[in-house]
Structures are given as structure tokens and as C-alpha cells.
Amino acid sequence: MKFIHTKKFLPIFILCILGLSTVSATTLYSWNGKLGPGDKILVNNLIISLDTDRNSGEIALIIKNSTNVIAILKNGQFIKVKDLTISFNAAGEYSIVSVTGREFFNVVIPTSGQPNNLEALKEENKKLEAQVQQLKDENTKLKQRVSELEKQLKNQPNTAELQTKLVNLTKENRELKAELKNLTDKYNALKAKADFLSQQNEEYRTMIQNLLKETAQGSEQDYIEQAKKERLIGSVIIKTLVVALVVVGLIGYGLYRKKRGWEYPL
Numbered sequence: 001m002k003f004i005h006t007k008k009f010l011p012i013f014i015l016c017i018l019g020l021s022t023v024s025a026t027t028l029y030s031w032n033g034k035l036g037p038g039d040k041i042l043v044n045n046l047i048i049s050l051d052t053d054r055n056s057g058e059i060a061l062i063i064k065n066s067t068n069v070i071a072i073l074k075n076g077q078f079i080k081v082k083d084l085t086i087s088f089n090a091a092g093e094y095s096i097v098s099v100t101g102r103e104f105f106n107v108v109i110p111t112s113g114q115p116n117n118l119e120a121l122k123e124e125n126k127k128l129e130a131q132v133q134q135l136k137d138e139n140t141k142l143k144q145r146v147s148e149l150e151k152q153l154k155n156q157p158n159t160a161e162l163q164t165k166l167v168n169l170t171k172e173n174r175e176l177k178a179e180l181k182n183l184t185d186k187y188n189a190l191k192a193k194a195d196f197l198s199q200q201n202e203e204y205r206t207m208i209q210n211l212l213k214e215t216a217q218g219s220e221q222d223y224i225e226q227a228k229k230e231r232l233i234g235s236v237i238i239k240t241l242v243v244a245l246v247v248v249g250l251i252g253y254g255l256y257r258k259k260r261g262w263e264y265p266l
Helices: 118-155 159-263
Strands: 029-035 040-043 046-053 059-064 069-073 078-081 084-091 094-101
Touching (some): 029 040, 046 084, 046 094, 059 084, 059 094, 069 078
Antiparallel strands (some): 029 094, 040 046, 078 084, 084 094
16 A cells, blocks of 8 residues: 655644543543644654555555554554554544553644654654653652552541540649649648748747756756855854864863872872
8 A cells, every 4th residue: 555645734733741640540641633644743752644545545544663664554443552552533534543541641743834853853752751751750759648648647546536535634634723723722721830830839949948048047046055055054063073072072181180180189
């Protein structure tokens, strides 16, 4: 089958970075476009063009890379290339091309007046792929973050249970405050009583010291008086003994003289 390549270009330049989903792993990304004979699009690194058979006039979709033709699809056919599924349906003057995949993919449509430069398109496509990869990495991080948040939510305690505990703790706190106030009042009362007793004790101690001092002074005076009395009595006794001795001596001397007078009369 021979195909006629026309130089007709679509008058728009479209970049399709399709769908970003963190909800389901089965999400499909898709692109649908309307192409006429001679139109070309670039999907990732694949060149997809629509041509017409010179003899039969049958329209076919040609899929190739930078060097080789990969597939030629006729009306109603589809093919899976890497992670992409490409289907082709002819519909009158224009045909419908559908591209689906589980991963991000780029679709570039050349504008009119722009050279059909495959290398430039491929270079642009590489840049877009880098951006897509960055978005995919960010999407992966977001998925991980969502998973972590879901785990944290599962591990979170019951809010109603926490509220009940909070109410109970608040009630216990009020009871403890009331008990603390009662204990504080009792402490203040006991402290006042202790201060009063301490003051009385100080007064009693002062009184006892004064009494002891007075008693000591009285005892000392009594001792002095008693000593004086005992000294006076001792002096009287000594004097009496001296007088008695003198009297006895005089009597004895008188008797002695009298006895000598009897023995030796004159």
C-alpha cells in the first residue's frame, strides 16, 4: 500500500499533560484528537501521521519512531506500544485517534508555518517528559503523604473518648482545687494557733525564768542568814566552853590548894 504525504498542518500547538490522580491506581489517562490526511502528532517519542492510499483512497494511521515504522492501523484497529494503547477510527473527511495509558504522556501537534522538524519536537518532548517525571515524583510523594496521613488518622484516639476524659479530668481538677482550699484554710488556722501557742510559751518561759531567778535570790539570802545564825551559835558555844573550862580550872585549882593545905599544915 502506498500513501500520499500531504503538507497540511493543524493551525494550533497543544501540549496535553493529562490527569493527575492520587485516588485510584487504576486511573487511565487519555487523549482524543481529530486528524485529517497529512496531519502529524508526536506522542512521547512516537510519530503518528494520517495518510491516504493513492490507489484505493483508504485512510490509514502510521505509527513510527525516529527511524522505523512500528505499525499501520486501518479503520477500527488498535495497537499497544509500550505503555500506550493507540486506536484509530475513520469518520468521513477526518479520523479519530485515541491514546490511553496508565502513565502521563505528552501529545504535541505542530502549528502551521512551523517547520516539520522532528529533532526539535523530540527535544521539546524530552523537556516535557522531564517535567512530567517531576510531576510524577511529586505525585508519588503526595501519595506517600496521603498514606501517612491516613495511618495517622487511623491511629488517632476516639475524639468522643478524649472529650469524656477531658470532662472527667476537669471535674477532678475542680474537686482537687476545693480540697486544696480546705487544706489551705486548715493550715492557716493551725499556723495561727501555733503562733498563739508559741507566743504564750514565750510568755510562760519568761515568767518561769523570773520565778527561778527570784527563787534563787531568796535561797541565797536564806543561806546567808542561816550561815550567820550558825556562826553566831558556834561563837556562843565556843565562848561557853571557854568559860566552862575557866570555871573548871578555877575549881580544880581551888581543890588542889585545899588538898595541899590539909597535907601540909602550917
